[in-house]
Amino acid sequence: MSEVASSLQAFPAAEISSLPRAPQLAGVPPPRVLAVANQKGGVGKTTTAINLGTALAAIGEDVLIIDLDPQGNASTGLGIDRKSRSRSTYDVLAGEIALRDAIVPTAVPRLSLAPSTLDLTGFELEIGQSHDRALRLRNALAPLNASAPEQAHYAYVLIDCPPSLNLLTVNAMAAANAILVPLQCEFFALEGLSQLLKTVESVREQLNPDLTIHGVVLTMYDSRNNLSTQVVADVRQFMGSKVNDTVIPRNVRVSEAPSYGKPVLVYDLKCSGSEAYLRLATEIIQREKELRAA
Numbered sequence: 380m381s382e383v384a385s386s387l388q389a390f391p392a393a394e395i396s397s398l399p400r401a402p403q404l405a406g407v408p409p410p411r412v413l414a415v416a417n418q419k420g421g422v423g424k425t426t427t428a429i430n431l432g433t434a435l436a437a438i439g440e441d442v443l444i445i446d447l448d449p450q451g452n453a454s455t456g457l458g459i460d461r462k463s464r465s466r467s468t469y470d471v472l473a474g475e476i477a478l479r480d481a482i483v484p485t486a487v488p489r490l491s492l493a494p495s496t497l498d499l500t501g502f503e504l505e506i507g508q509s510h511d512r513a514l515r516l517r518n519a520l521a522p523l524n525a526s527a528p529e530q531a532h533y534a535y536v537l538i539d540c541p542p543s544l545n546l547l548t549v550n551a552m553a554a555a556n557a558i559l560v561p562l563q564c565e566f567f568a569l570e571g572l573s574q575l576l577k578t579v580e581s582v583r584e585q586l587n588p589d590l591t592i593h594g595v596v597l598t599m600y601d602s603r604n605n606l607s608t609q610v611v612a613d614v615r616q617f618m619g620s621k622v623n624d625t626v627i628p629r630n631v632r633v634s635e636a637p638s639y640g641k642p643v644l645v646y647d648l649k650c651s652g653s654e655a656y657l658r659l660a661t662e663i664i665q666r667e668k669e670l671r672a673a
Contacts, residue, residue, distance in 0.1 A: 409524055410443070410533040411667060413593055414555035418578070419571040420542035422563040423598035425452045426633060426643075428539040430652070431559075433642035434660035436489035440534040443482065443523075446495035447516075447551055448541040454494035457485045458640030461496070469498035471519050472506065472550065478519040479530070487642065491531065503546040512546060513586055517554035544578050552579065553586040557593035559663075561627075562614060564600045564607040569617060592618075594666065596659065598627040625659040628652060 415428045425448070432442045446453040447468055454464060466481045471493065481493045506512045516538075524532045537559075538551040552558065558579055562568050572595070583590045595618050601607045615622045627633075633652035636643040644653045 408532075409521070410536045411557075412520060412536045412538065412555045413557055413559045413663075414538040414540055414548075414551040415559050415561065416538075416540040416548060416551060417560055417562065417571060417575055418542060418544045418548070419563075419567075422571075423561040423596075423627065424542070425456060425539050426637070427559070427561045427596055427598065427627070427656075428453055428537045429456045429637075429642050430633070430644060430656040431660055431663070432490050432535075432537050433487050433644045434656045435535055435663070436487050437644060437657070438660060438664070439489070440664075441489050441491075441531045443491045443493065443531075443533045443536045445478075445493045445516075445536060445538045445551075447499070447538055447547050448495055449497050449499035449547075450541070451495045451497070452637070453539040454492060455640065456637040457487075457490075457492050457642070459483060459485070459492060459494050460640075464494040464496050467496040467498060468493050469496055469502060472499075472502055472515045474515070478523055487645065489531075491533075499541075499547065507546065513549050513553050516550040517587075520554050544574075548578075549582060549586070552582040552590060555587070555590060557591045559593050560595045561598045562595050563598050564604075564610040564626075566606065566610070568610050569613060572614070572617070592621050594623045594663070595621055596623050596625070596627060599629045600626045601629045623659060623662055625655055625662050627655045627659070630655075 415424050417424055428444055432444045435442045444453055445468060466476055468481060470476045471478050471481050478493060482491050483494060485492050520536065538555065540548045540551045560575060562572060579590060579592065595614060597611055597614060611626065628651050630650055630652035632647040632650040633643045636646035639646055643650065644656060647653060
């Protein structure tokens with residue numbers, strides 16, 4: 380049995396519909412929640428979450444990144460060292476604190492972070508028998524914008540998922556409005572995408588009927604490489620309009636930035652990677668407008 384099948388097991392629709400939902404504050408719109416997910420490692424999930432969040436903040440949106448990966452690379456990449464993570468997403472999922480209490484500011488104006496720690500590695504074992512185990516993050520997010528006026532009301536929440544289809548990823552998908560799929564321009568790209576789409580369908584059927592694929596972001600594209608060009612063509616043929624127009628190029632400045640605890644837009648605003656993430660942010664906002672108008 381796959382990890383995701385195990386995580387979803389014993390979740391009949393009647394049981395899910397009977398679970399209590401956290402209240403929403405009237406008049407305050409909830410944030411749009413995008414899970415940045417792909418079970419394959421090294422495809423640019425964390426890089427996309429960090430830099431897309433920074434780009435959205437740069438064009439005026441209040442953004443929260445939720446680090447749901449026990450490795451904590453999104454937290455490190457935004458300059459939040461491990462000593463500063465006294466409260467984390469583990470504490471939120473364990474029900475010990477509210478999500479607001481885990482949020483820390485970053486060096487980027489309008490961009491906040493809920494950091495992760497290695498404690499998340501034990502989440503599945505500790506919470507695995509709980510009846511609401513797949514809905515912990517959804518319920519934690521529900522009152523996020525029901526805060527005092529002086530606190531940020533987030534327009535977007537980006538969830539950086541771990542590179543596996545486990546209970547943490549299921550929580551992210553159950554809480555999300557849509558999935559953003561970074562896809563490296565490599566030979567096995569479509570194989571991994573097919574498995575992810577099956578997982579999204581399973582979550583849609585059992586936990587989150589409104590879940591959609593927001594877009595597929597092609598990453599680490601090398602125009603000098605014929606294979607990259609062929610992968611782009613194949614993915615566009617397979618996924619059609621779901622594939623974002625913006626392609627993220629392979630760029631050394633993007634790779635260097637996390638070691639300095641900075642998004643690439645802060646590290647080198649004029650490099651090709653920064654320009655690509657700014658275009659991606661603009662494209663995502665445009666897609667959001669089209670979705671609201673539909």
